Amino acid sequence: MATPLSIQNGFNIDQYNLQLDIDPSKTNFKGIVTIAATLLTNATSLKEIKLHSKNLAVTSAHILYSTKDDSKTNLSINYDEINQLVILKPENNAQSLSLSSTTFEIQLSYTGSINETSTYGVFKTLLKNNSKKDNFIIATHCQPSFARYIFPCIDELSSKSVIELSIITTKGLTVLSNAPIEQVVEKKSVRSNCTLTTFNKTPLMTTSLFGFVISNQLEVITAKIPSSSSSPESKDFSVSVYSPIRINDATFTLDTIQKYVPLLEKFFQFNFASIFKNGFKTKLDFVLLPNLADMAMENFGLIVIQMNHLLLTPHQLANDSLRNQLEQLIVHELVHQWIGNYISFDSWEHMWFNESFATWLAIHLTNSGNEMHEDSSSYWYDDQYLIGMIDSQLNNVHNHSLSSMTIHQNSAMIKEENEKKRKDILVTNDVFDNDSYIKGIIMLRSLQLTIQQQEDGNHVDLLSNAFASLFQQEKTENNNLHLKPCKLMDIWNQIGKYLKSENIPNFISSWTRLPGFPLLSVKQDEDDSKKTKLIQNRFLDGYAPLDKIENVPYHIPLLIKLPMDNKLDYENVLMTDRTLTLNHPIFLCNNESQAMYRVSYESEIYYDQFISNTTTTTTTIGGSTTLDRINLIKILKDLSAIINNVHYCKPIHIKGLFKITNHLIDQLKDRDAHDDNLWEPLSIAMSILLNLERCYSKYSGDYYDNEKKFNEIVEKLVGESSTINWELTKSRRYEAFELETLSYISIIFKNHPEIIKINEKYYDLLRSDNLKISGNLIPFKLIGSIFLVNVEQFTNGKQWKRFINYAKDYDRLMANVRLEGESSKEVQELFHHELWSYAGYTNKTEEVVMKVLNYIDSNLELELVPLILEGISSNFNRVVVASKKQESDCSDVSLSVGDIFWKWFMDNFNKWTNKCKNNKSMADNFHTLISIAFDYRSTESKNILIEDFIESYKGQEDIYKLLRTTRKVMKKDQELPLAVLKALTPLS
Ligand SMILES: [Zn+2]
Structure with missing residues (x-):
């Protein structure tokens, strides 16, 4: 379909004959283009001719009637700058152009410019070289719509034509284009010392794939691709790689082309030579350019790539992943020659x-x-x-x-x-x-x-x-x-x-x-345990209203693994309806995580199958299907997404998570020293547990029963975790997932005596002066959990004050930290965030909580205030030891962090409203403070208190409005964790 700005002419262009005159020492070039066109209808007249043209000055334009007759009809030249068009109309205000037949030719002469600042249209790059100053590469880039900077044309994907190019330029230069060179002749009539290079015709192609290269400094390596066809017309053809520098480092590129062109010919059962059947010969060039904004461009027969991606030393090529990436990039560009170039798209x-x-x-x-x-x-x-x-x-x-x-x-x-x-x-x-x-x-x-x-x-x-x-x-x-x-x-x-x-x-x-992706629920049939029920629905995040979203079934590639002998289900490969019942049990769906959906396993049998068949060794237990690393990770990643989502989280998922986690922890005993197959799934499981733990500690008042059950499981887990080796020694190397797991365990089990002991030891080490000398630096990934566990144990204001003073001495602290792959910017941001949010993580005594709150009060304008508040709010429901003077006042009432915070908040509220009037950063933090206060109070039983507080400001319009708006936003944000927690309530 034609788009409003696309050209609507009454004709198709069959061929461009393009002659360019490029003097590399000039910033302009000259061109003559002869366009052969066919009218779309039998009518032999045209009102006007529109062609794309940008930054081109057309000097003359006329219609050629036929080769026999020399007569020409001159055309008037008009521009439509906004739509990047040149419009050719009959001269002398004639209404239309009459043509002698339905085919005709137009010829235009024009000048264009060579771009020296960006890499589109015709552009020139100077090559820095000590010996010669004037080395250069002139190249082109036409995708998506820069051909119009090179010649007037229909520069749209909907138009395919043949291009026959010739280039006049200085003698002795390397001149390349899409098609092979037909001939090179001297052209003294134009300038001294110049030649005319004529290329074969290109295949039918879009203008976006047009290209040429002119340079005085290209080295080349060439190889032959043998003819893979038995046809006598088909001959060997050559592939070449050109580079201005280090051509020897392009050998791998050439080898890769030589290896994969025949494989692609085999895949498509279509020879590369057949693509160029218009020409006499076939060739394929890769040209490495110093600069190319798009990195690579698959011009037909003339692929150009930014050279730093392809010039790799043997040392760099020894890196498997780098070599694979390079191979993939080269083959990717080759694939385009068949699909994308030969078969091309209309838009x-x-x-x-x-x-x-x-x-x-x-x-x-x-x-x-x-x-x-x-x-x-x-x-x-x-x-x-x-x-x-x-x-x-x-x-x-x-x-x-x-x-x-x-x-x-x-x-x-x-x-x-x-x-x-x-x-x-x-x-x-x-x-x-x-x-x-x-x-x-x-x-x-x-x-x-x-x-x-x-x-x-x-x-x-x-x-x-x-x-x-x-x-x-x-x-x-x-x-x-x-x-x-x-x-x-x-x-x-x-x-x-x-x-x-x-x-x-x-x-x-x-x-x-269809938008998004599906969630596939898998259940054992209630009546017949041999049967399996599958149900699919669109997966939505926890905030989305389920009933208001279109829920059309997807075509789901089932990729089912059966419970015996690691076999796949070849009978049931695709699900197209909402539900599907299989007459047999299954092990899992989406085997090896190859398709785009998540799976919710909703019968206990699946988790039992998973854990009875998970081994970290490769030994297969006879007969039954095994769960390998990828499938285990996929199951845990899906569980993580489901458990954190109010729409889908069910008790079975928590039960399943605990089963898998328990099983993984059991395996800690006989693991290998560096077994990432175990640490990686374990770290994912721990990250889900941590989210649950945060839910529970935030709302423990209302959901105590639930939390107790969680804690029982935690106890079991932490008991097993004593088999973990926590020793930090100079020689010990850590897997990243091992450190992550250790850190999660510390955070989740932060009040366990074993965990406290270990982390107090690390905390002392971290503060010591001579850690670097002993070499036992603390891994960066553990810093956050060390802070958290220690801050959590503080009972008096002095300990907290020491921590803050120490935290401010950033350099000394970092000297004791070992970085593993982290960049220093990343480290600083993370460090800052963790340190200050954990600084608020105090909940043992009223004294230390008040110390933190007073620090906030006297530093309300600091940017770290929201971080400390974040830490405090995660402990709102923790019961603290009250300070002595208050013990006589209310001996029986337990005091929580939230209670202290709320009282402090109400006591200081009026003072802050005055202080913040003229201080932007202080006001921002004040707003955060309000929402944190509301966060605590908006658990269901305490809603009335907060309403009373807001209503007491009804006379003061500004403040009242602020409180109301904050409250409204908070209510929305609150829904998710509360709802998730409710979904978890019947934990058994
Ligand atoms: Zn591509």
Whole structure:
């Protein structure tokens, strides 16, 4: 569909003949473009001709009638600057141009400029070199809409044409473009010492893929790709890598191209040479450029990449992960040559898919050969993909679920914004949405697995065949995806037809048109324990009103693992309805966390199966299915999201969490020294426990029974945790997850005598003067928990005062800390936050609580006040030892941190309202103080007190309004933890 600002002409452009005259010493260039066009209807007249053009000065324009007749019709030249157009009209105010046939040619002469500051259009980069001063690379960048800076054209994805380029420039330079060079001849008629380089015709392509390079300093390495076809016309072709420097460090790039072009030819069953069938020869160049804002661009036959990404020393290449990244990047650019370039899309709204597809296939091909996931080098099974990509995407969508958009809506919005923006420079980032890109990769990967799973035992790579079918040459005009730019669903409808499956296009529609992702509930059937019931719903965050959200079923790739022999369920691979009943028991869904959804296991049997089959060793217990590291982590991550969500948290989840945690702790006894397979899941389990603990300590008054049960389990856990080695020695190395786990254990079990003892010891070490000499520095990851446990134990104001003085002596403290991978900025921010929020974590005696409150009172303008308040508020329900003078007054009433805070708050409130009038930072902190006070009081039984307090200010309009608004905001924020806690109440 034409967009309002796209060009509406009565013709299509078939071919551009473009001749450029580029003198590298000048900042302008000259061009002559001859455009061959065909009218869309039989009418042989045109009102006007519109072409995209930006920063080009068109000097002449005319219509060529035919090759026989030399006559030309001159055209008048007009510009529409806002829409970046040059408009050609008949001269002498004639109403229309009459043409002799439905095909015609237009010729324009113009000048353009060479960009020396940014990397779009034609741009020049000077190469810094000690010996010669004038070394340069002139290159181009056209995506998404910079071809119009190089020649007048229809610069839109909906227009595909052939480009035949020739370049006049100084003799002896390297000149490259999309197609191979046809010939180079001297061109003395133009300037002395210059040549004309003529290139073959390009394939049909969009202008965004056009490119050329001119340089006096390019080194090259070349390799041959053997013909993979038996056809006699098909010949070997060469691939080359060009670089202005260090060409030897580009060997890996060349090897990778040489290795993967044949694999791609095999995947698509379509040779690279067939892509360039318009020309006589085929070639493929990679050119490394010093600067490129988009990092890499897959110009047809002329891929350009910013050189620091590809020039790697043998030493750098020894790093597996760096080498894999590089391989993936190169293959990604190669994939575009087939899908994205040869088969191209009609609108930028499909950009996300173009990029997702290239990344998916690149990972698929670079993984092939080590597809068995036991090999940890396989990208699909490593943390970067599973946790870095899938899980953070799930959290991302979750956090914005009310506003979360579908890929489809996202693309439409991007398109709309771009149209508004046309006047400014549009860059690739404007047409690219990262969330859709990542969702697209996950969608393709889970589709691949679903299709493979359906055909297990049959080794034909079905998806490869399906994609290959898109390239079959016998396609008619109607379904040939190369001849006309296509839409996303054109591809998937054809693939669905090929695979004889309606589900394929439906699967893609589902994941592009539905927002968010599903939660799949798995239950044993109540009547028949052999049966399994599956129910799916859209996953929403805890604040979203469930009943007001559209809840359409997704196409869920089930990826079921069965309870015996680690087998997958090949019968049930896809769920398309709300519910599904299986006639057999299962072990888990979403095996290896490869699809985009969370699973809620709602029968105890699942947790029992998990723990009876979790081992940290690789030994398989005969017959039964084992739970490996990725599945265990996925189960815990899903539990974490579910337990923290009021809509989904049920007692079974808490029970399951305790089962798994207990089991993990039991395994502490016979673990390996550096067993991250244990520490990582344990640290996730501990982080969920910590959230529960915070819920309980904040609301313990009303939910005491619940808390008691939690504490019983905690006791058991802490008993087992004594098997942990807490010794810090110079030689000991820590796993990051081990430190995280130790820190969580300290925070959760902060009042346990063992934990107190250990942390007091660390606290003393941290304050000592000679720690660096002994070498036993305290790991940074433990600092927060050391503060917390110690501050929690303070009983008098002196201890607290010492802590504060010591905390202010930042440098001395940091000298005793060992950093492991943390950057110093990160350390400072974290440190600041933890230190001051834990400074408020005192709850043993009234004396020490008052000390903290008085500190706040006298420093109300400091930015650390909200942090201290955060610490205090987490202890509101803790009962404290009252100071002696008050003991006689109210001997029986237990006093909590919150009670002290509330009294202090009411006593000082009027003073603060006066003090804050002219002090912005003090006023901000005062507002935080009010909401903290309301936070405590708004538990259900105490709501009346706070209402009375607010009402007592009814006469003072400003204050009354402030209190009311704060109260309103607070009420909303309050709902979640309280509701989660209620969901937890029937804990058994
Ligand atoms: Zn790309």
